[in-house]
Amino acid sequence: MDTHKSTLEEVAAAAGVSKMTVSRALRGAPDVSRATRDRVLQAAERLNYIGNRLALSLSSQRTDLVAVVVPSMSNIVFPEVMAGISNGLEGSGMQAVFGITDYDVAKEHNIIRDMLSWRPSAIIVTGLDQPDETVRMLRNAAIPVIQIMDLDGTPIDFNVGLSHERAGEEMARALIAAGRKRFGYVGSALDRDLRAGKRRAGFERVLHEHRLAFVGQRLGDTLSSVGLGKYLTHQLLDAEPKLDCIYYSNDDMAAGGAFATMEASRTDDILIAGFNGLELAAALPVRIATSRSPRRMIGEVAARLARGSGTTDNPSSGKITAFVPEITGVA
Amino acid sequence: MDTHKSTLEEVAAAAGVSKMTVSRALRGAPDVSRATRDRVLQAAERLNYIGNRLALSLSSQRTDLVAVVVPSMSNIVFPEVMAGISNGLEGSGMQAVFGITDYDVAKEHNIIRDMLSWRPSAIIVTGLDQPDETVRMLRNAAIPVIQIMDLDGTPIDFNVGLSHERAGEEMARALIAAGRKRFGYVGSALDRDLRAGKRRAGFERVLHEHRLAFVGQRLGDTLSSVGLGKYLTHQLLDAEPKLDCIYYSNDDMAAGGAFATMEASRTDDILIAGFNGLELAAALPVRIATSRSPRRMIGEVAARLARGSGTTDNPSSGKITAFVPEITGVA
DNA sequence: TTTGTTACCGATACCGGTATCGATAACACA
DNA sequence: TGTGTTATCGATACCGGTATCGGTAACAAA
Known part of the structure; x- marks a missing residue:
């Protein structure tokens, strides 16, 4: 019924007590008798009182x-x-x-x-x-x-x-240990998504340690997405047909990569590696490598x-x- | 240097003016001379002053x-x-x-x-x-x-x-017009996601109008996900081998459905239909139907x-x- | 009856800003 | 010299709560 407002003061007036008592009653403070507490609660209910956190926070400093x-x-x-x-x-x-x-x-x-x-x-x-x-x-x-x-x-x-540097390193180590040799990279907007950049740097460092390097790569400049990953992967596959593994800036891009390899019938010889461990990655019809971020x-x-x-x-x-x-x- | 706090009052003291003048200067109000405005701004900068929106909002009532x-x-x-x-x-x-x-x-x-x-x-x-x-x-x-x-x-x-009722109806009409006849449904938690329930109801209503019905369905009770869609679809395909179309509660579930049909080599005879028009849906290696929600x-x-x-x-x-x-x- | 104790409640002073009105100084003009 | 005007600033009263302290009534104990 009542349109908006309603302050402690008004509830106090309605209940016939001071606003301090209303404040106490509403917060469940001990120094209020059952009778007045009930009166206050009813009045607050009737007036649709909703506390004002601005005042509360300013006053209580929390x-x-x-x-x-x-x-x-x-x-x-x-x-x-x-x-x-x-x-x-x-x-x-x-x-x-x-x-x-x-x-x-x-x-x-x-x-x-x-x-x-x-x-x-x-x-x-x-x-x-x-x-x-x-x-x-x-x-x-x-x-x-x-x-x-x-x-x-x-x-x-x-x-x-x-x-993230270490995540990139570990992924590179694992892939190399699994026998992968010719790596590609697909990512986007690494200048903004610094963590993706760190993963790539860590990955590349380990490649170098093993006298390897990215054979080819494609970098987008828009936000990462499944479609972008797919698009760039198709490009990369055309340019570098001999890759046996592609590292992606994240799982969204990697999922797109998985779709691209499926479309190109290259799922058997190319391993897709992403990052995040998305629910999507686990459900894909092809296995992809990923690091699960908690x-x-x-x-x-x-x-x-x-x-x-x-x-x-x-x-x-x-x-x-x-x-x-x-x-x-x-x- | 200075740890936290710093109020208008303190900035005022530092600038040798009243807090009202500081308030005006900081807000760019007209009634402040260039000289004092500069002094105030410097003082505020020096004290790392950050306004208090609690006080501002309480005072200004906005x-x-x-x-x-x-x-x-x-x-x-x-x-x-x-x-x-x-x-x-x-x-x-x-x-x-x-x-x-x-x-x-x-x-x-x-x-x-x-x-x-x-x-x-x-x-x-x-x-x-x-x-x-x-x-x-x-x-x-x-x-x-x-x-x-x-x-x-x-x-x-x-x-x-x-x-959403209408979205379900329109999708059913479109699928029927395209020649689909044996429909299945896969969804989850429709008692909580009321909009998904409405879409299903609309869809089913049109099926009835055409003397059709869901031949089979699978309902999960957890939140919708790609994995769940895939899992339920596999179940449904086993139970009802003759479906030619499956309607899903949304695109996440539908993507899982698409993966399931791919794994079951049924992509040619079964059409997957979802809802939302996710970026993911467009990138899938198989075409799925969806309604794009803005x-x-x-x-x-x-x-x-x-x-x-x-x-x-x-x-x-x-x-x-x-x-x-x-x-x-x-x- | 006096004194203490306890339970309950209100008055008052903030919290950190803004709105409003009034004060002061400088300057122009008569 | 007196009178307006304008520019600039400060004092004061809020905004709606909470903290703190003090007051009153009721009851028990002395």
């Missing part, structure tokens, strides 16, 4: 907000991380607020600034490659900073993720760290949580 | 927040909608806040309640099937309520989406409506934005 900054939404990986965070926060009374940077450093800076203006209790950001200015801002916020996904670099505070787990661990914001934190321990991706589909 | 409530994150569809919203909000100074309900009605109610306590300028919720209690709460919020994705029902206020566009339109919150809105026009999904891959 927001119970967790800012989360991710680069993209168009790949299922980050939504899964966000779901993990959301899940890990459940029951804590904390709320995640998300920001998307589109892999843009300047945008990231502004988004982080905007997020900090909400005075979150903790902030989760993707990667370790923020520019100095952004790092300074994060340091200055005096809240737990949790950098996720990547481990290759110097963390500001907490760090949860995996080494995306959801990373989100949950990050959430757990964020929850610890208010509690007693052991300052120096557990700052870094390292995961080692499991490689599957090679042999 | 949050510029858009609450967004979606059921899931584990399917790329909703992240794409969210990306569309985020994109559509760009440059407006508004910020989206997301909540995930996991297709749980009770959870949805609580999440909406929590969101409203932040006093958003508008709220975007998925679907039209909220229980009365939730509808009352939304009505009472006295802000624009934008229900997205679905059109089959009675909207509270704004409505942006498509009719997910990103829905998000952008919703964002545009949310932006209009503060401006002069023509109350009765443009309340409903209907999209008609385009069917591809049938013939």
